[in-house]
Amino acid sequence: MPGLPVWTRLCPVDVLRHPVVAGVAELLAAPDIQAALHEGQRAGTYPAEVVAALRRIGVARLYTDEAEVFHLCGLNAIAAAVDGSLAITLGVNALALLPVHLGAGPELRARVFKKINDGAFAAMLLTELDHGSNLLRNEAAATPHPDGGYRLSGEKHLINGATHHDVLVALMRTARGGAVAFGDFSVFCVDRDDSVEALPRWSTLPARAADIAGVRFHGTHVPEDSLIGKLGDGFSLVQRTLTLSRGGISGLASGSASGALALALAYAHTRDVYGAPIVGLDAIADHLVAHAELDLVTAAMAVKAAVAANALGIGAAIYTAAAKLACCALAEEAVEQGRRVVSSRALLADRPYENSSATSPSTACSTAPAT
Template sequence: MMHPDQAAWFRYSPWPLSAHPIERMSDALDTPEVSASLLRDEREGRYPDTALRALHTAGLGKFLVDGSGGPAGASYPEVTALICMLAQRSGSLGITVGVNVLALLPIYLAADPALSADVFAGVRAGQFLSLLLTELTSGSDLLGGQLTAVPVRDGNQEISRYCLTGAKDLINGGTHHDLLVTLARTRCDRLSDRRSPMEEMGDFTLFVVPRGDATVTADRWRTLPAPAADIAGVSFVDAIVGVDRVIGREGEGFPIIRRTLTCSRGGIAALSSGTISRARQLASVYAREKFLYGRPIAALLPIAEHLLALEALDRLVAAISIHAVAAVNMLGPGAAAATAAAKSAGCALAEEGVREGARILGARALLADLPYAQLSRDILLYSVFDGTSHVVEEELATHVEREARRRDQKRQPGHSLSSLQNLYRHPLNPMAKHMRSTRDNWTLALPETFLELSELAGVPLDIIAACAVSLLEVVTSFQAQGLWRAGAFRHDIAKAYALLECLAAGAILIDPVRRGLLGLPASKEPTDQDEMVWSYAVGMLGARVLNVLMAVATITGSELPVGSPIHALGGFETCLRACLDMQTEAKRAWHTKLTCNSN
């Protein structure tokens, strides 16, 4: 099994995570008994008890609350790094532990000190949490939830407790986990009223419900990805919960959950990063060790190209995940734009990367008894976690629209390269502090950021800078024509924007030249391949963004302004050829290197 430092997330992380408790937990999972047990659990669809006990013995409970031992508690980068490491080994294990991080976020956000202390003590002692949001009939429409928590009043007409009745479903940890963080409707008298979503948001309250006699669990769902995960329904039958188990105040449940999911998306990208790093490792080893006519297949041009694409995608997914995690570490819920970009680009690029690896392994990727098949199944899960891709892209489109309006009105950018540097240099921040941050939404000004980056040495970024300007020009044109809200191409623009934000993160975290110039610590185990892989990544994503802009402009008949930087560089087609040339040059250098290594 790969060591954490071999994964791209750990290589490019700007935080000091070596000699860390994560390594101790990694070693605990890699013992023969535990690794064999985890493999059996995956194959038989059984909850991974043995692996979880090994993690707790290695300090999991304390780590989830206290991090690496600082007095202020765990930080988001630390727990996200843990989730990435677990996803390298098993998607089931990654989401089983990950739901604890997810359910702890509302505790950090809004729970009072007494409730927080009680929950933290339980986690340290080995209790697990679940987050109960979805219901089978309403799915991700949380405002459609029917589970009720009826207030019960004492003799003084003060609310003394709540009575919970109803069911949640598709719950991670549904049959096993001890503390159930539950979203329930507390304004039950208005259940049949037809009101606006804004009015309904105040109808819900969040509770910490200990599993007890009034808790009934349904049979587990069998799932294609993460087969060992405990996905099941949970019902409450007149479950009595005291007022001291309310997170925040009555009626604040929905806003708390929205802020929670905003922060958790960086963790979803980290799951994707762990999975694609494992795919890259398995594919690379196979390509080196599988011989065809006396030479390793890595020397074959098509295989070499798949390997190069997988290397680039692995690094890009790590970069956008780290970018989102850094934003949450400094800004808390103000990191909405960065986490939406990470969820969109990170999950999509990781799925693509796992497919690239499957092409290298051929039939072996399809054998259920070999490890790669599980990666192909697990990677499908992450894009539907914490809001499906379409929901996230709709939110991202709102941030893009705001940036286009800012640039059209010639207002100064709020955040560009110096802000991005500060983001990555920010020290580990306890979740107890940053989750309650009230900072406004932080949106990176991509045109200005790429312009500054293009002035530094490193792989050229002038075309990418022009793309960032042109994307906002297209949005401005759509707004003027009344097309922005009318067409589905708004999601295509949002996805392209996420790719550009991915490149902005990569330009600092992955590009070895710029990383050094901007004062970040050197990446772990730098190699002479780094620059050619980054050059390929820039050409690949640059070509994709250009293709989106060309297609949308053609469909809508929109034209860029005369002074657009794309025109200054020769137009869309000239820029596209330049991006394709970057990929071709990187492929040639990569193939030459692999051929020399195989001789």
């Protein structure tokens, strides 16, 4: 099964020196954990037990006061090398909490981070089914509440963590301006309660175990201090959030390419068709070499995006955007090389290659946070 991705070797910071990152890597290397994730992918069930184990070793520390670009990107790469559903389940926390890091006041930040450190996971509520990526057409609204604060109504869809995660960071319409109304939206931090309905999960391929579903607000009351930043700053805050988070997606793509290579190599070294492992066949070797080259290039670009985001912050927009686009495309090419090695067995649902994060990085990354 997959080990550490090449991303971790290229990164200028040894992310494995952080005890939590090292603990995650050790946990995900355990055969029983990998078996549980494999079964979850096959059955399409949320990896609740693995998530609980990760919480116990302190994964929340990476999202709150200790949040740091290299550790978060490394976490994405390490998880994606083993299981795509788990990678985006973890990654959505970094995405959802970025607005809190960027725009929340000290009291709100402390309150949210305490919930995360106490075991809650976060979800980012951006998209609506009828409007796709055009957030400026969204209709889910926050209106003034008679008792103070705001009342939330409407639906969000294709949300990662929509049924299992309890801290909901939601982009809501708070005004109606002109044709291009950048100031009509605000971001709220919402605690899930009985007025928040979890809608049925969407069936996704790959990342079948990911909790991709919808959320419906039934007049949900949020206090005034749940507003992140200022009223009307929501769209700008989301733009800054997505600018930074794209570097994490490139790390996820890099991990997918590395995980696919590990599976393809293991198969080539053990599959005996003609009296010896097929790794000795020229055609197989050609595919493995091409896969390794693509894995290395993907990791190099993903690490450069992380370095830029760490050094420049929002100023790294050109690097993170290019890396998200290119790394997903390169990882898709890498996975295809591995698929040719595994051949028809890559289509069998109970086999590791089809059932891992390696199935289709471009699809997995488009399901991931930051799209």
